[in-house]
Amino acid sequence: MSTTIGRRPGRPPKAEAGDTKTALVDAALRLFAQRGYAGTSIRAIAREVGLSESVLYAHFDGKQAIYEAAMELAGPQVATVAISSTPADPAEFVESFAAQVLEAWDTPRARQVMSLVARDGLIHDPMLAAGIEQALRHLAEVFASWDLDPSLGSSDDLAYALLAPIAHARLLWLHDSATPEQRETARHRITHHAAHFAQTLIR
Structure with a gap:
């Protein structure tokens, strides 16, 4: 036996x-x-x-x-995964980061997380806030590693300027009841924002 x-x-x-x-x-x-x-x-x-x-x-x-457990799988922490492999070129990094975050947040599970957060008033939940702060901190470290024009702002400023519009697009258009048109709007906004941000960094 x-x-x-x-x-x-x-x-x-x-x-x-x-x-x-x-x-x-x-x-x-x-x-x-x-x-x-x-x-x-x-x-x-x-x-x-x-x-x-x-x-x-x-x-x-x-x-x-x-x-x-759901927040760990599909919350803001997933943004830190997109930071783990940092291209040497700032513009390449920005567009790669935005694309990876978009793919991670435009899944059924991630869209359900966003609906939960919005529906139950969990926008100010400590776990959500901690995940956002963690992502911003890692992004700031990446920007600080490059010799960028100081007039663009501090590394913290750049981290927030990159992530905030992406998170805003997620809130508006990447939720559980989002239509295909809304999801496409999110993709367009996030991709356009990343391209514009990347061009600003290398001017």
């Missing part, structure tokens, strides 16, 4: 546990976007995936933990 070593009885294998957590986050986001955070119960999330509440609690401490 074969046995699995290192796993407690009743616990799913690691790969299965990861799949279940992802399914729970995706189910929660769908319900959050439809009903709001307050209007979605733990029971409803578990039922959406066809699981019991006890199985959900084996993966998450509660609804807040699921929300935090």
Whole structure:
């Protein structure tokens, strides 16, 4: 008789546990976007995936933990991933950064996160604010690494000037109920902004 070593009885294998957590986050986001955070119960999330509440609690401490997991996957923190590989050319970096952030934020999961934030008044949520500040800090470090014209502003100024219009476009046009036309508007605005910003840096 074969046995699995290192796993407690009743616990799913690691790969299965990861799949279940992802399914729970995706189910929660769908319900959050439809009903709001307050209007979605733990029971409803578990039922959406066809699981019991006890199985959900084996993966998450509660609804807040699921929300935090969703924000880590599709919140402003994803902007820091786009900063991880920095091209030597400032203009190339700006356009690459904007393109990567746009792709990350124009997904069903990311659009559901935006609907949740807007619907439930979570714009001032500490976790969201921390993610934005983290992205701005990393962007400022990138700008500080280049010998740019001081008249353009400080590295902090440049970081905010680049990210703010992109985040604004996300808020307006990259939410769960966005039409294809609205999503295309977001793509146009973000791409145009990045191109203009890049040209400003190299003048």
